[in-house]
Amino acid sequence: MRFQKTTEYAIRAMVYLAKHPGQRLSTRSLHESLDIPYKYLGRLMSRLAEAGLVSVEHGKHGGYQISENRDSIYLYQIAEEVEGLEDYERCILGFPDCSDEHPCALHDRWVAHRENIKAMLYETTLADLEEEPTKQP
Amino acid sequence: MRFQKTTEYAIRAMVYLAKHPGQRLSTRSLHESLDIPYKYLGRLMSRLAEAGLVSVEHGKHGGYQISENRDSIYLYQIAEEVEGLEDYERCILGFPDCSDEHPCALHDRWVAHRENIKAMLYETTLADLEEEPTKQP
DNA sequence: TAAATATACTACCTGAAAGTAGCATTTAGG
DNA sequence: CCTAAATGCTACTTTCAGGTAGTATATTTA
Numbered sequence: 001m002r003f004q005k006t007t008e009y010a011i012r013a014m015v016y017l018a019k020h021p022g023q024r025l026s027t028r029s030l031h032e033s034l035d036i037p038y039k040y041l042g043r044l045m046s047r048l049a050e051a052g053l054v055s056v057e058h059g060k061h062g063g064y065q066i067s068e069n070r071d072s073i074y075l076y077q078i079a080e081e082v083e084g085l086e087d088y089e090r091c092i093l094g095f096p097d098c099s100d101e102h103p104c105a106l107h108d109r110w111v112a113h114r115e116n117i118k119a120m121l122y123e124t125t126l127a128d129l130e131e132e133p134t135k136q137p
Numbered sequence: 138m139r140f141q142k143t144t145e146y147a148i149r150a151m152v153y154l155a156k157h158p159g160q161r162l163s164t165r166s167l168h169e170s171l172d173i174p175y176k177y178l179g180r181l182m183s184r185l186a187e188a189g190l191v192s193v194e195h196g197k198h199g200g201y202q203i204s205e206n207r208d209s210i211y212l213y214q215i216a217e218e219v220e221g222l223e224d225y226e227r228c229i230l231g232f233p234d235c236s237d238e239h240p241c242a243l244h245d246r247w248v249a250h251r252e253n254i255k256a257m258l259y260e261t262t263l264a265d266l267e268e269e270p271t272k273q274p
Numbered sequence: 275t276a277a278a279t280a281t282a283c284t285a286c287c288t289g290a291a292a293g294t295a296g297c298a299t300t301t302a303g304g
Numbered sequence: 305c306c307t308a309a310a311t312g313c314t315a316c317t318t319t320c321a322g323g324t325a326g327t328a329t330a331t332t333t334a
Contacts, residue, residue, distance in 0.1 A: 001138060001254060002224040005322070008231040015230075015242045026280065040323055046282060059331020062280040075243075087139040093152075094145040105152045105266040106212075109257055117138060117250050129242040142292070163310065177293055183312060196301020199310045275334105282329070292318080299312070304305105 007082045009036045009044055014078055017054060018070045018126035026063040044082075051081045071127035079121055088118050144219040146173045146181055151215055154191060155207045155263035163200040181219075188218045208264035216258055225255050 003011070012034050017025060027045055031038040045064055049056040053073060054064040066073065079085060091098035092110040100107070140148070149171050154162060164182055168175040182201055186193040190210060191201040203210065216222060228235035229247040237244070 001140065002227060003138065003229065005231060008229070011243070012230050012232075028280085037323060039325070042281070043283090049281090056281070057331080058281050058329080060279045061332065062330080064281095090139060092140065092145070093149050094142060095149075106148070109261065113250060113254050113257065116253070120246055120250065124246065165310085174293060176295070179311070180313090186311090193311070194301080195299080195311050197307095197309045198302065199300080201311095277334085278332085280329100280331075283327085285325085285327105287324070288322085289320105290322105291320090294317070295315085297313085297315105299310100301310080302308090304307090 003079070004083045006044060007079055009034075009041065010048060010078050010082045011075065012036065013041070013045065014048070014053065014066070014073065014126060015129055017064060017066045018073075018130060021066060021070065024057055024061070024063040024065050029063070047081065048078075051077075053077060053081065066126070069127070070130065071125045073126045074122060075124050075126075076118075076121035085121075088114060088121075140216070141220045143181060144216055146171075146178065147185060147215050147219045148212065149173065150178070150182065151185070151190065151203070151210065151263060152266055154201060154203045155210075155267060158203060158207065161194055161198070161200040161202050166200070184218065185215075188214075190214060190218065203263070206264070207267065208262045210263045211259060212261045212263075213255075213258035222258075225251060225258075 013030055013036070016030060016034060027038065027042045030036065030045070031041050034041075036044075045054065045056075048054045049064060052067055055067045056062070056064050076085065091104055092106050092114075093104045095104050098104045098107055100111075150167055150173070153167060153171060164175065164179045167173065167182070168178050171178075173181075182191065182193075185191050186201060189204055192204045193199070193201055213222065228241055229243050229251075230241045232241050235241045235244055237248075
């Protein structure tokens with residue numbers, strides 16, 4: 001009941017980029033700030049760039065920055081790109097034909113929590129995460 | 138953001154046993170009723186028996202049944218045995234020193250949902266899942 | 275134009291979850 | 305006592321997330 005490690009990395013990186021608007025940050029600096037394996041992070045950033053979530057500059061002094069406004073990038077977009085959103089449509093017990101009309105024993109209890117998590121993903125932007133005066137650990 | 142498949146199997150099997158109190162059910166019959174790979178289910182049931190969640194009879198006409206009262210077995214016990222409960226103490230972004238006092242950007246939003254899920258696991262018994270007139274898919 | 279520094283691409287390695295298979299062991303009952 | 309039917313144990317296989325490594329390519333700048 002958690003994000004894949006790669007999704008954690010992706011959200012970390014996107015949040016960090018959102019905190020440094022207008023700056024182009026290299027994989028090296030993200031690696032050092034966020035403690036994510038350098039080579040693995042490089043491939044991840046390429047994926048995020050290809051998905052259009054960040055813009056990229058090649059060559060010397062290259063790197064990544066948030067592609068659009070921080071308030072137009074939602075958490076679900078990051079999760080979708082990395083691990084997909086299939087889990088949030090899935091029966092909690094894995095029954096293929098579980099549904100509201102034909103629920104498994106845990107369905108009703110689970111769906112309530114699941115919808116709350118979905119709301120978090122679909123309604124929270126990177127800008128929203130900036131608003132609170134929370135320190136990055 | 139889901140249970141491991143094996144945890145799904147375990148909860149399915151426990152719920153099914155809880156619906157047939159006093160009956161000793163073989164791996165074969167559980168396999169046929171729940172569509173879980175036969176051999177894999179056999180090993181899983183052994184684990185649940187060793188953990189004390191079900192009682193077991195060997196030999197001909199052997200099988201498993203709920204070990205105690207249905208209302209004294211909580212979902213968290215099943216999840217704990219199969220995949221552990223570490224995820225529910227973990228930072229959603231994987232920062233090792235994230236905490237209430239030193240939160241990551243998502244901490245406060247996530248903890249609310251996480252605690253609700255923990256409550257579901259720690260407060261729901263197999264008997265509770267019986268009470269609602271829901272059909273097993 | 276050449277060196278430095280960055281991303282992009284490709285191949286490989288590792289560990290764990292999920293699944294398969296065979297044989298040993300236990301028990302009921304004719 | 306023997307056989308059928310069940311669990312228990314052990315080993316192997318498959319798949320994929322996560323991680324490592326080397327090289328190609330792009331861009332800045334001295």
